[in-house]
Amino acid sequence: MSENYTYILKCGDGSLYTGWTNHLEERVAAHQSGHGAKYTRGRGPVELVYYETFGTKEEAMGREYAIKRMSRKDKLRLIASGKGLS
Template sequence: MENNEHTVYMLRCKDNTIYTGYTNHLENRLRMHEEGKGAKYTRGRGPFTLLYCASFSSKREALREEYRIKQLTRIQKERLINSDQKGMADHEDSKKLSKS
């Protein structure tokens, strides 16, 4: 994944909750979550597993998708994750992330 793309992503936290977020630099944002400097919700909930990521051509499109995903039920989010696994196998960050 290239830097500075508009990306929506989902993480599974150690308490089995799912966090959805937006970034324009996924690798950097994942590192922030690992270090406890990411979103307030994810602090203390690591390690994380990257479940889903999708890139968009504009910030507006990405934020719209982030909002749409956040409105889904947990079951609907799991279905979305399961239906989108085809591209995730190649992504190096789909491995379990651990706090440094």
């Protein structure tokens, strides 16, 4: 079983981007090089500030959706909790 991740990036302009992947390091590198999501292109450099690990793609996608619906204040609180990065 592969691991799946929901992650939050802080972009160079201070905005936050939330996504999911099953190859976290490679996906962050893709965002960093401008080959990630359209949103992060031109907003680099990006910094991985939070992630969670899940057993299934569906769980990771569901969490991504939930985080995207959060206010910026709640996302910052989640990031500050430090639970995601280890």
